[in-house]
Amino acid sequence: MVRWLGIAAFAVVIAALPRLVPQFVAFELTYAAAYAIAIVGLVILIGRTGQISLGHGAFVAVGGYTLAILVTHGVPYGLGIVAAALIAGLLGVALGGIALRLAGVYLALATFALANSVAPVLKRFGSLTGGAQGLSIPSHSETELYYLTWGVAALLFALAYFGLRSRVGLALRALRDSEIAAVSFGVNPVFYKTLAFGWSSAYAGVAGALLALATAYVSPDVYSVALSLNLLVGAVIGGLQLLWGALLGGLVIQFFPLWSQAISPALAAVVYGIALILIMMFMPGGIAGALGRRMSFIRRGHE
Amino acid sequence: MNGSAAMVSVEGLSIHFGGVAALSDLSFEVGEGQITGLIGPNGAGKTTCFNCITGLYRPSAGTVVFKGQNLTRLAPHRIAGRRIARTFQNLELFPSMTALENVMVGGANRARALELLDYVGQRDNAARIVHGLPFGARKMIEIARALAMEPELLLLDEPASGFGHDAIGQIGDTIERIRSDFKTTILMVEHSMQLVMRVCNRIIVLQSGQKLAEGDPAAIAANPAVIEAYLGS
Numbered sequence: 425m426v427r428w429l430g431i432a433a434f435a436v437v438i439a440a441l442p443r444l445v446p447q448f449v450a451f452e453l454t455y456a457a458a459y460a461i462a463i464v465g466l467v468i469l470i471g472r473t474g475q476i477s478l479g480h481g482a483f484v485a486v487g488g489y490t491l492a493i494l495v496t497h498g499v500p501y502g503l504g505i506v507a508a509a510l511i512a513g514l515l516g517v518a519l520g521g522i523a524l525r526l527a528g529v530y531l532a533l534a535t536f537a538l539a540n541s542v543a544p545v546l547k548r549f550g551s552l553t554g555g556a557q558g559l560s561i562p563s564h565s566e567t568e569l570y571y572l573t574w575g576v577a578a579l580l581f582a583l584a585y586f587g588l589r590s591r592v593g594l595a596l597r598a599l600r601d602s603e604i605a606a607v608s609f610g611v612n613p614v615f616y617k618t619l620a621f622g623w624s625s626a627y628a629g630v631a632g633a634l635l636a637l638a639t640a641y642v643s644p645d646v647y648s649v650a651l652s653l654n655l656l657v658g659a660v661i662g663g664l665q666l667l668w669g670a671l672l673g674g675l676v677i678q679f680f681p682l683w684s685q686a687i688s689p690a691l692a693a694v695v696y697g698i699a700l701i702l703i704m705m706f707m708p709g710g711i712a713g714a715l716g717r718r719m720s721f722i723r724r725g726h727e
Numbered sequence: 728m729n730g731s732a733a734m735v736s737v738e739g740l741s742i743h744f745g746g747v748a749a750l751s752d753l754s755f756e757v758g759e760g761q762i763t764g765l766i767g768p769n770g771a772g773k774t775t776c777f778n779c780i781t782g783l784y785r786p787s788a789g790t791v792v793f794k795g796q797n798l799t800r801l802a803p804h805r806i807a808g809r810r811i812a813r814t815f816q817n818l819e820l821f822p823s824m825t826a827l828e829n830v831m832v833g834g835a836n837r838a839r840a841l842e843l844l845d846y847v848g849q850r851d852n853a854a855r856i857v858h859g860l861p862f863g864a865r866k867m868i869e870i871a872r873a874l875a876m877e878p879e880l881l882l883l884d885e886p887a888s889g890f891g892h893d894a895i896g897q898i899g900d901t902i903e904r905i906r907s908d909f910k911t912t913i914l915m916v917e918h919s920m921q922l923v924m925r926v927c928n929r930i931i932v933l934q935s936g937q938k939l940a941e942g943d944p945a946a947i948a949a950n951p952a953v954i955e956a957y958l959g960s
């Protein structure tokens with residue numbers, strides 16, 4: 425009950441914000457929502473199956489370019505977003521099959537290599553991708569982009585919430601908790617791990633499409649390794665075990681660097697780094713984990 | 728086999744780990760509807776035998792035939808799909824899940840999972856995360872999870888271990904009740920001779936990966952080789 429009221433209140437705030445804050449802040453919130461979508465994908469993959477990906481930026485890139493290529497060929501952006509989800513998702517399924525053969529640090533290395541290969545591949549196929557120049561996309565009003573991105577985020581959060589509570593979510597948790605027991609109770613490990621990889625990649629693809637729309641532009645340099653690492657940071661800082669941690673993660677990776685910049689332009693990266701280290705030291709379950717504990721503590725205190 | 732058909736036939740099963748032959752040329756049958764005991768000293772290969780039947784280990788030779796179908800090369804989740812359920816000697820619950828969710832992974836819906844927890848006396852723990860529950864409770868939840876598969880064959884690895892001596896009668900009752908309520912065939916590894924002698928129709932004795940003896944409880948209790956193996960260890 426409290427939870428649903430909280431969600432309703434949050435939705436009202438989000439819907440009202442563009443009227444209350446300066447336009448550039450609303451625009452930054454659009455980015456935060458898009459990042460949050462990609463981070464939900466990581467929460468599903470890492471938090472629920474224990475597979476680590478350092479290469480999610482690659483699926484963001486696939487989503488961004490899918491949208492950009494389709495839209496510049498006259499396809500409506502709604503279809504472009506759906507196509508971005510499908511293509512990134514299918515690629516995720518294909519790579520998930522390979523990922524299955526790798527574990528732990530090898531999986532991390534392979535996905536890291538994937539993140540590194542994005543820019544060279546995009547530059548290589550210049551006739552389709554615009555090469556190093558990238559592609560320009562017709563721009564849209566900032567208000568439209570804000571509501572589109574938050575609307576899609578709400579939809580995908582809900583889908584993840586119910587998906588993780590379904591049989592599929594139970595199977596994924598079973599595999600993470602004890603693979604031996606899971607397979608002994610009929611959970612097909614190849615199927616579910618591949619599914620999780622595809623699911624999470626599709627989310628990254630949608631995030632990429634929305635980011636491309638917001639920026640009205642895609643270019644290889646946007647999808648550097650730093651993007652993949654930033655998404656992972658967002659997931660860890662937000663909290664890997666709780667879905668709404670992804671929302672906090674999206675806000676953190678969008679706003680912390682800006683704040684760090686404001687505190688000390690010369691040492692922005694250092695300030696950002698220190699803030700992250702402090703959060704990890706004092707909130708091992710991420711911000712969501714720490715807040716969740718605090719809230720259940722308060723609730724118990726009232727009983 | 729006391730007139731009942733073989734549900735499981737293990738034929739010439741062999742597996743080794745490095746230099747250790749955990750099972751060598753092991754053959755036996757499990758009769759449908761019976762409770763068969765698999766006993767033997769520590770390290771005899773009992774758990775290894777379970778792991779071969781359920782597909783967790785791949786034997787280097789031999790076959791496991793279940794209801795006329797060869798299981799030997801199937802993946803564990805497919806073997807589970809044939810309704811072969813098990814418990815684990817060292818407990819393998821899903822620690823982050825509630826007791827209810829654990830049982831639901833076995834294949835039951837919410838209502839059925841609650842019934843099964845009730846059946847093993849763990850309904851009060853349904854909403855608790857299993858990680859912090861006492862050993863005895865977790866053991867019963869593992870049994871409920873196995874029953875959620877509506878198993879045709881149920882493999883119990885040391886159901887009485889960790890319980891006190893006076894609980895053994897109760898565990899025996901539970902196992903017999905499961906056999907008749909669920910019309911399931913049971914293969915059970917157990918060190919408590921008292922429990923084995925009471926519930927088993929037939930007993931197979933393993934030693935160093937080989938079959939030492941096989942027979943009904945009275946014959947096994949009187950078998951000099953078995954007495955020697957047990958007194959010797």
Ligand SMILES: Nc1ncnc2c1ncn2[C@@H]1O[C@H](COP(=O)(O)OP(=O)(O)OP(=O)(O)O)[C@@H](O)[C@H]1O
Pocket residue numbers: 744747748749767768769770771772773774775776816
């Ligand atoms: N995964 C494994 N890797 C290496 N050795 C193994 C493995 N599994 C079993 N073994 C070895 O196989 C032999 C049989 O072990 P197993 O666990 O089957 O014995 P057990 O009869 O179940 O004994 P206990 O009564 O102690 O449970 C032992 O020597 C054990 O060390």
Ligand SMILES: [Mg+2]
Pocket residue numbers: 773774775816
């Ligand atoms: Mg054992």
